[in-house]
Amino acid sequence: MPVQLNAPVVDDLLPIKGVRIGVAQAGIRKANRKDLTVFLLDEGCAVGAVFTQNRYAAAPVQVCREHLASGAGTRALVINTGNANAGTGEPGLADARQTCTALARCLNIPHEQVLPFSTGVIMEPLPMDRLLAGLPTALADAAQPQHDSGAQWLSAAQGIMTTDTLPKAASVSFDLAGKPIHATGIAKGAGMIRPNMATMLGFLATDAAVAPALMGDLARRLADVSFNRVTVDGDTSTNDSFVVIATGRAGQPVVTDLDSPAGQALVAALTPLAQRLAHAIVRDGEGATKFITVRVDGGRDSQECLLAAYAIAHSPLVKTAFFASDPNLGRILAAVGYAGINDLDIRGIDLRLGDVHVVKQGGRNPDYREEDGARVMKEPEILVHVSLGRGSATETVWTCDFSHDYVTINADYRS
Template identity: 55%
Template sequence: MAVGNFPFPKMHPVKGLRLASVSANIRYTDRDDLLIMELGPNSSVAGVFTKNAFCAAPVTVCKNHLPGDIRYLIVNSGNANACTGEQGLADAIASCTKIAEISGTKTEQVLPFSTGVIGELLPMENLLAGIPEAMAALEEDAWKQAARAIMTTDTRPKGASEQIEIDGHTITVTGIAKGSGMIRPDMATMLAYIATDADVCSKVLQDMVSRAAEASFNRITVDGDTSTNDSCILMATGTAALAHIDDAKSSAALALYAAIEKILIELAKSIVSDGEGATKFVTVDVAGGGNQEECLKVAYAVAQSPLVKTALFASDPNWGRIVAAIGYAGVKGLDDKLITVHLDDVLIVENGGRAESYTEAAGQKIMDQEEIAIRIHLNRGSVSETVWTSDLSHDYVTINADYRS
């Protein structure tokens, strides 16, 4: 089940990047589950990864290969290659070596990624057999197929793309992502690949992806679980006529960053909207905070509360669950008499209790919507933060109970 209006958009090809996906029978027999991306020479690549201590083998290999002269990325779905020990590392490297042998590059010029079931070894015979077929099918305009190939429990592919003008030149930013469960901030979420044809030095590109991931993938939650495989990769092919960007504060860099952040936020929202079993897309806005940390504590206390999320699923305006979560968020010195809470534009809490103007009918009208905003004002400062989340439904339990079957 998916909510919200997130149709797969027109995807602008990025010159200097080719993609291809094939069915390698890694776990799925009815769709593609192996993706290869090829970057032209002189491209730059940067990324951010999960902070989970049990990080998957491909994450370890990616960290070892970056920064570097990266020419290929390989992604498989259906198997996470996580908690697989030395054999898992050897398998991740072997996939890189296979691509290097075919392309005449080096193993260190390939980044591997995996997503799916944890604790199982990759079916390497199938995976390696699929690589030549994918290498022979590489093309610029295959983003939608790529987005489908990296899906696991996702119900729809996720993409975002736009073109902007910088100093008289048209610049493209295009990206895909996958994620539906095990979604919680602490890097990015699951897998995301964003590319631009701008020419950006590695240092600036790393700064861009770190900041953009913080503003997007680190502001969403479905179930509070951080994956072992989270990876967010930003690639710059340098094929556009725009001058080389090596100053993060230049006007060109600022304009490009704004477009990249916008794309990542669209992808992050599309992941929440496709949260496992989701029937609601929920924005939690916290304003009037003394600092960023306390705003995020409150936002995530509400967004990750099972009681709040189940009330959202039931369309039940049980606002007491919201204020309880605010109260246990761990922010010292909160004054409940100063805090206001709205459902969209309906004031439900003020002066330490239910607002005099609030009616159950008004609250019910908002809770019946597919998209809901919970707006909290702490009235103790000028800082604000936003987190996006979903509800918790019966289907979430069913999906995860049946995941390996």
């Protein structure tokens, strides 16, 4: 049973003024499921995004980059699930562009103002007839009165799911410059998760006012402390995308510098929302039974802390040991040892598992008892804390275990 967050309650999700959402069943891969979503943005919204660093970036990622670079602004997003439109060559690019053109004609806007997103099976042609036929239904849904409620955000979270077992959505509210600010986000992902963006799919909107030139940096800052710190299986998707929207409808003075007091307050308020969405992906990892926090401190810099943390988080031997609740903790030490940290002195390493001190100064703690390690390993949420003993840097990564179900889900993914 995945260690998921509970399904979000509609009343907990806040509508964001300036954003309307429509969802349709287009039959892109499976019948009778939500699989086509549109976000319609009022004029004046500011948008920023970060994307996968996989060199095999999907067609919609390439088109999104082109459209954002054009400087035309963004008025709509279109997202399909069931088909990634990745590894599809020039025909895939043509399909992504046709999708933008079709939606732009419906909205009477330039096609560069539409950003496309896809998720699902790689290297299969996008069924354009079904996708295009579904757009009017999604637009009609966006025009309904409920677009002013949080219910549409939940519907969108359901509409972008693939192997997810639960929709992932959350909201926060806070004050900025004396004005109440709302923010809501959704995400999808359960496998092929190791974001490496400069997510999975993630969409976060706030009614705060932010200068358009800052939006790319805002998206990067949020991704770097949330989606870029989670991993399920170490695979970086071809379609990872994280979009941040600021509608400016809250009426507070425009944030023009993210390092100003207002900018820092905005980033600090949105970070927990981005992290909650990222954690939800790990908690819903394919076949996951445990949520694991890997904290590495005592590094000379952030990079070597991340090397150690990801070596632990990606190790199949470590992850299967957690699934079995087997305190075979030498596997963690081995991962730290091969992480690629130059001139690492193992005599400085300490390892704690939850409240249990396992390794002291590079060797087994004389007071460590395996039954204590086994007790922690049985818990659904576990902290692995490694100290490198060579500096003051610290980093945290979130991951999950590997179960039999992970293999089953991915073996049957296309059926």
